[in-house]
Amino acid sequence: MTAITTPTDLYRHGLKLLLDKDIPAWVDLWDEVGVLEFPFAPDDWPKRLEGKAAVAGYMRGYPDHIDLHDFPYVEIHRTVAPETIVVEMRGVGRLVKTGGPFDMSYIAVVTVENGLITQYRDYWNPLALQDPATDFAGSNG
Template sequence: MTPHEAFDSMRDQWLTGPGALSGAGLADDVVVEWPFAAPGRPRRIEGREAFLAFAGPERAALPLRIDACDVRTVHDTTDPATIVVEYSLTATALATGRRATADFITVLTVHDGKVTHLREYQDTMKMTAALPSNG
């Protein structure tokens, strides 16, 4: 799996709904980072099992349905194992039907066909505003 294929796989998972995460595309020692995580949220998780233990319940409880992923730009880097993807996600709040869009940038590294590092920069203010409890 290339970095481009890894991102395509992630996008497909987002758009197919909150099914179980298998972690099949993640290296055992994957590092996942959210440098601008909201207060109380992890900024870094190390290891596939730790990530799945966190992300599985989070995904199952997500009060949103992701409707679209608009990839604006994919930047190849000088390291062929790493890409930078600029995109937006549009989602609908399940409780209210309200739609919102938030912007993201992901730095994705793949070695031996598995994601070894993912760093995601999120528009946390838009994401928080989109949650049903906020309006």
């Protein structure tokens, strides 16, 4: 496989891995000391995960809770810092527990250094979930 050399290519590859439900491969895109932040997380959910192991623990059960079907909208903006991108996107699928729809818009600020994610700030709206108890984030904090 050809090495992924740009933050945009790495991010798009990561989206494919999420759709394939290949969480271990998605986690492998992270630097050992990478940080995942959720600035809008409710008080009882994690706001900051430090290190690849913490990200892996948080994401482990993702496919058991959210069955992603598609990212019908993805727009990636480059910044003046070549290692950082801003992503606007929408993910759709279903909530596994209830069978209800999952439709979430996101903005993410992602920094990639040496081919690995070192910083990921995920600006998503937890209030958009009909029943937050069906989401994985609150149970893995």
